[in-house]
Amino acid sequence: MKAVVIGGSHAALAYAAELRKLSEDAEITILSSDAETPYQRPPLSKAYMSGKVTFEQIVLRPDEWYQANRIELLRGVRATAIDRAERRIHLSNGEIRAYDRLVLATGARPRRLPEAIGGLLPNVFVMRDLADAHHLMAEMVEGRRLVVVGGGYIGLEAASEAAKKGVSVTVIEAADRILKRVASAETADDVRALHKAHGVTILEDTALARIVEKDGAAVGVELGGGEVLPADFVITGIGVVPDIALAETAGLEIANGIKVDLQLKTSDETIFAIGDCACFPYHDQMIRLESVQNANDMGIVAARNSLGEAVDYRPVPWFWSDQFELKLQIAGLNTGYDTVVTRAGAREGAKSHFYFRGNDFLAADCLNDGATYMMSRRLLEAGKGPTPEQIRDPSFVLKSLL
Template identity: 45%
Template structure:
């Protein structure tokens, strides 16, 4: 009989799991362990509206304190998990040990730390994982500030857009041959390259960051082509947080390795959200999106209570940059051709990905109608 469920992580996936457990009738103890000293809140606005100061901190919160009291969900707001003891079924924190019958890992992502030799003596290195990171970065984003963004994925591009909108000067470097190299076809990358260039972002592709050196109040950044930049701050991306699982002997593969039900290699430990890696369409898959975090966490909650429901992701994503809204449906991996169609509105476009004659994904840029039609066609 399950009496105690501990959830490591107080973000979107952790909250979705806790809420679904109560909705499904679980009457036992639920304890969420967070590491930020804050109640669960939205993270997508951190690189967009919140970073721009257009969204107040109070509006980030998912639920007020009354909700957690009425649902009898305990939250330890500043009690990061230090160790998982799978033998005695306990999560060790600086304040003690939380025993569990079932454990859910919803730890999200951690910063990609720059090498210590590169970061030594540099204060203005920012990792946009949480609200505290955004709060540190916001004062830097001012008219005339010089910012280096490392990584040309969607988060990096969103940070670049927000920074330009407040008047900061932005250089974005991407080690891969082009921005969005892993996640989008060239037409989508070209759209965003043109968009950012038109807004004054200096995009350098196929070039990495090789060194940082204090230069008075500024920083000298050296790139792989031996060029240098004088900057005020550097922003770096994130990757899955799997250190806790690895230390506990759990299997990992780009994230916590889980089966189709959400179980890790320990049958009493489950994982959901950005940190979970699972097999889908014969490939290991890890999805970073709010809809996925909610869906997978709710599946895990049901399966802990005995449903035994295989998880089938319904992949869709979004990104806001300047006045452009990107909506993505499906997985584009393994596509053998991509077609471009112009939308009705000026500046709108849809990139469709095919395997043979089968549509597998779309990138819709300011084209909400095509996005809705594609979601239905893809069964999402």
């Protein structure tokens, strides 16, 4: 079997590693548009930008691994077209590759502000890849001024790293509070207080009018009310869009990403989609997940199904964010919650916010509360969970449910 994977991500490497484990004979090729050896992206806005880890420490697999496992890695090469009828892929270097199984791990692209309001000025940055991280590391110098557009996790992580380096930081958020799409008001309150304690200014319910330009560069950000915030550089953290162009051109079904079934097959049974680009069934809805867990687990399931198994993908999502001294770990998915219950952790200052729909336990945001996070994951994986009343009872032991 010839398997070709488009994308050099967690998902792509998880697929390749699992397929090689299951099949000695499979021919495996990974096409990566990056010039670098595939690397982890989440640490870029966290440990890498803070200097805690080197590039070698975030590389997903060393070069020798590909050779030892007979996996062909083509770097700096893009797939330009998929010929589904002939099962061939056209590459940017002029080559054509045949496949029996094709895996789309094309990921997602950061949203950018429109060019008309200054979104493409050279010192207006996004945070997605290694080049972005290097540009921002060069900009984050003590005494400079940064405006972050967007109060989601990426924006807040960038704000944290900049503030730690002595940069004066203002975050503007169009919604009435930070983390509106992804977390409860309780978690947002804790994160906001943390940033303010470190000197970060957070402006919520604040519209952006335009980036103020002078001599071809951003020098400020004009708000909806006319006020101008001076800025030496700007970071936009306003979400991502799945990279579906290749799949769409090939005629695959699209629905907020590349639509797949429970076995991660697209509308073409020989083609799978995994990672940030894939939209899959989850509890009677179609969702995309942007997380390491999702990428890794999807890769494993797709590899097994490539060889003829029929494994359904039923994840227990988890995420994390590092900001200042806060390690926020999230177990589960809080979609549809109607109740949040806060519980103190065993360590001083630790706490967790538990999400419920009725009496059903959905997720937990654990703030410097690793023990509760691990227990919450175990409970979700086991299909068990506490009730709101049990969480409100400080004497109740979560482990008793297992």
